[in-house]
Amino acid sequence: MRLIASSSTFPNPDEPNKGIYVYRKIWHLAQMSDVVAVAPIPYFPRTIPSTRYARYARVPARAVLDGLEVHYPRVLVTPRIGRSLYGFFYAACLLRPMARLVKEHRPEALLTFWAYPDGFATVLLSRVFKLPVFVSAGGCDVNNLDAHLGKRRMVEWAFRHCDGAVAVSRALGSRIVDLGVDPARVKVVPNGLDEAYQVQLARGFDVDSDRRTGTTVLFCGRLSEEKDPLSLMEAFRLLLVNRPDARLMLVGDGPLRPRIEQLAAAWNIADRVALAGEVQHDQVARHMRQADVFCLSSVREGYPNVLLEALACGLPIVATNVGGVPEIVANENLGTLVPSGQPAELARALETALNRRWDRQILKDAVRGRSWHDVASEILSFMEHTIR
16 A cells, blocks of 8 residues: 655654654554655744754755655744644645655555644645545644634544544544544554563563662653643652652653752752653663653643553553553553542552552563554554545
8 A cells, every 4th residue: 555644743863752653653554555754844934043943954855764765844833823824834835745745656545643733734635636534643632622722623624524533542532533523434543562662571570670779750751731740740749758768760851841850959859859851762661670660640641652661661650540541551450540630649659659569570461462563554454444
């Protein structure tokens, strides 16, 4: 099957970790079909100073990532009030480069990852090119629509007019159906595990020798509002009352990092909180092998792969009961779920988890056997069945 697969949430030479899970899906799709990847990059005039967007000027128009051909067309950035029209600008900017790729590669279908602006724009373009189109949702692109009426209407339109929708969790699939989409056109395809974590599954419990002292809580993710690391900080402060030997390791970066540093200093716990910053994705397993409990404090989620990775490394989970998280932490032998935004409950769950002796084999077995090849195969089968 010949495909053009697109997503703005995708790695580029300047941001190798960006959209790594979307990359895994598209790369494996390319191993079983003819795929050209399109990863739109924001365009911002160089005459206007911007530390946020200037780095995109360094991204080439085309690159080959591990054998996968990737095109990086530019799309106009429309800040502030213009964001309400971003989906239309996005489609207009992609029209010419996509028309060229359609002419050169003659795809049988379009596949896009992320509902807005990618999904909305690609469904618009599919009508120009008269091609079947599939939209895959990841989580926040659907879960936070209630506060954005205009965006919600465009996402609803995209899902209702695409040939099929892919969701990473049952919870997200239900959200898409609630937008008025026929359930028969929604396919739930949970994520898989990278090879690095499959190796952890195959290893014995020598990995436990890397663990420090039974007191390290690990968070891996973006330090941003939807992950709610501030609630985790408050929970950790409460945890220290009964577990003064505990240590919190935060792997990742984001806009809330300065606030986290301020709180750690104000509460006199800076010596117990370590911020590792963003690390290469293939290095995250090293941090997991040195931790004792993994914590995810999100207020919104799709199907957080980081929980699969933690389980593969033998880490028990303490997480908030949101999105597809209960589909991963399916029983008390894998971890504990608490309501989001409740630091006191999070602290109690962390203390219990640190005091408990966990069966590492049960943790690992929970995520054994699902690869990114399986994920790509299920997506491809759904597309082929739908259009043939």
